[in-house]
Amino acid sequence: MTGKGYRAGLMAACATIAFGAEWALAAQAMAKEGPAPDAVAASQPAPTVTEVGEIIVTARRRDERLIDAPVAISALGGKALATYSVTKVSDLATMVPSLIAGKAASGSSASIFLRGVGSTALSAGFDQSVSFVMDGLPMSRGRELSLPQYDVQRVEVLKGPQALFYGKNTTGGLISIVSNDATKTPEAGIKAGYGFKAKDRYVEGYVSGPLTDTLRARLAGRYSKSDGAFTNSAAQTYLDPLGMQRHRNSDKRGGQEVYSVRGTVDWDASENLTFQFKAGLTSLKDGGPTDTLERICGGGRTTPFAANGVPPSPNADCAINGVADSSTLPAQVAAANYRYARDGKMYADFASQFAALTSNLTLGKFGITSITSYYHFKQTDLNNVSGEAYPASFSQLADFEQFAEEVRVQSKFEGPFNVLFGAFYAKGDFDFNTDAYIFPVPLDPNTGTYTTFKRNNGFNSKSFSVFGEGTLNLASKIELSAGARWSHEARDSYQYSLPANAAFAAVFPGNIRLADKFKDDNLSPQVSLRYKPETDTTIYAAYKQGFKSGGFNISQALTPAASVAAGRFGSETAEGEEIGLRTIRFHHDVQVNITAFDYLYKNLQVQTFDPQSVSLIAANAGRLRTRGVEGDVNWRVSAVPGLSLRAAAAYDDVKYEDYVGQCYSGQTIAQGCNQQMVGGAYTAQNYDGRTPPKAPKFAGRVGGSYERELNERMTLRLSGDVSRTSRYNFTDTLRPDGWQSAFTKVDASVSVSGPDDRWTLALIGKNLTNALVVTSANDIPFAGGTGTGTNTGVLADMSAFVENPREIILELSLKF
Secondary structure (H helix, E strand, C coil): CCCHHHHHHHHHHHHHHHHHHHHHHHHHHHHCCCCCCCCCCCCCCCCCCCCCCCCEECCCCCCEEHHHCCCCEEEEEHHHHHHCCCCCHHHHHHHCCCEEEEECCCCCCEEEEECCEEECCCCCCCCCCEEEEECCEEECCCHHHHCCCCCEEEEEEEECCECCCCCCCECCEEEEEEECCCCCCCEEEEEEEEECCCCEEEEEEEEEEECCCCEEEEEEEEEEEECCCEEECCCCEEECCCCCEEEECCCEECCEEEEEEEEEEEEEEECCEEEEEEEEEEEEEECCHHHHEEEECHHHCCCCCCHHHCCCCCCCCCCCCCEECCECCCHHHHHCCCCCCCCCCCEEEEEEEEEEEEEEEEECCEEEEEEEEEEEEEEEEEEECCCCCCCCEEEEEEEEEEEEEEEEEEECCCCCEEEEEEEEEEEEEEEEEEEEECCCCCCECCCCECCCEEEEEEEEEEEEEEEEEEEEEEECCEEEEEEEEEEEEEEEEEEEEECCCHHHCCCCCCCCEEEEEEEEEEEEEEEEEEEEEECCEEEEEEEEEEEECCEECCCCCCCCCCCHHHHEECCEEEEEEEEEEEEEECCCCEEEEEEEEEEEEECCEEEEEECCCCEEEEEECCEEEEEEEEEEEEEEECCCCCEEEEEEEEEEEEEEECCEEECCCCCCCCCCCCEEEECCEEEEEECCCCCCCCCCCEEEEEEEEEEEEEECCEEEEEEEEEEEECCEECCCCCCCCCEECCEEEEEEEEEEECHHHCEEEEEEEECCCCCCCEEEEEECCCCCCECCCCCCCECCCEEEEECCCCEEEEEEEEEC
């Protein structure tokens, strides 16, 4: 990556500040006559108070009560997140029914699904169907899953297509994370904790307050270091098939070291003009994306498959039990023209930087908001998916740089009609290089490498869209909103192969070059009708569309058969309806939210992996329909002061329609691999009417909290939640042995606090049932997977990504 994007981002930020100075002159003139009564509050803190129903959200880019927003949304305040030490996005999956999120190895290194819709990690060319917005900064690459979350004000999980309000159009949903703003009064805090299972040591803190009457600042940071919660069963030294030594990576798996810092500056330039600047950086180092992998042996086998005839390690097993063998590559292999392999030890080194400038100007009856942002991450890693016996390994460089600008104009007329309109632009540059060592052969003296193939890949993307919405109060209780976003997406992608070991020159030749130019336009309308029979009740109905751009699969294998046409995938669209009820009853003690939805996805972007050709395949499914009901209840029990109860549940019925796609490896004709014969074997199966991966029928959570003063100087708080998720298939090709059985998790917390919470000592239990949950899995190369589309097949072993086991945390917090 060059620094051009970085310089462009800084120049744009400076230009925005300069433009803001001109706004300030105009605003100062207006300020003499007094500010407009309805100033835009998009950058102001959205308070979360204890009274049921008074959570403030910005799902429609305006501050409004959660109870008033005609959208399907789950909102979590910073206090709720802190109760269970939620410090990463994947932790949210337990708190939001139907959300499944976890790390992965190749491609985007993330697997995120909501309501059964999402994107797996295989292709680095895919945008996520469920994207992120962090402090106004749009993110859709998936590696945002690695970012630590701390000093968070709130998280909003918006479900279903999101076309209008958050920059780039999305189809599956959006996770908006908002950090705390600078405060008008001085405050500071520090928190330190220890997780006993993973030996996780962490500390985080913040300091905030005014610098002048119009200038405020906040600085927050977090540092953590853990050994890991999973056991490494690999031998201290193990000989590979060529007699070279491999060594255990470490005694534990899943450890990491993270530091992150974020700064915020708020400037009230005048009564009509405000600026907010947020910037931060993160560094994360761990044992690599494959560090938490465990093996599932294909077809019910109880011993690992002998990959390419190489006997499996006696230290490997076939169970999801928190134990797996992970070892280094031979030092000779890593040092021989194997890019990013370093010394052969499995690792990941992730670094990111971001900056976002939000400017708000009120001009008469209009509020103008500008969000100028820059985002960059770089990750290198080395991975092994097959344990210590066989070297199915690959290294990656992922380097992404993005500049984005959004401008919104929102009216604040006193009459029945108001408008919101604006434009969004983003430019991204992505380099994604990979080397692989998946077949042990002697060193090639000409190329100086053991590697099987080497590729450079990437793309340049440009997104431009304009959007608008009109809101009309048809009567005092009825609101009609209608709008649309027009999007233009352009992406120039490339792949080219480098010479690797000559033994594979016929299968993975060097100097193959592919280039693709993709463009597409889309208009996504949406309409909502809101009826408020009383202040604390909302009934709404909405029609929505969503869009996700197509492109080119930059992760496809560059064999002689590779082509531009084979790498292309089309744009994904969504269309459907939802209805909802939001109400607060019984003297503001009980809040009930219920949403029913029905969405049809066309040309759903899907990804699969072929372990024999070692190719990541991207395609479009015919259609996918997701329909269901979800809801939540919060009850403040007035009869028992300090007691509150809660529950949330989601029932989703998700089905493929009109989709014929890839067979799973080793699937026979009798097992359904009976479509599209190629070279004497069938290659496809019929998915019509089947449930897609990561789409549990039911997910729910029930819990409660209790708070009581022990004396004048101490307060006791108890909290506990039980979550239940029904079974789901975690493989992209719906393997019959790829089911995660239904599971239950229990989280609990007990804390004692001093006056005004100046100090808090907490004991937190996460996943107390010790459920080892698989979020995704892929076939291991050459470990079976033969005979596909014939009468006799052998299922491949799988490498499965497993969520963290039980953890007990002791935490001390201080506020000043």
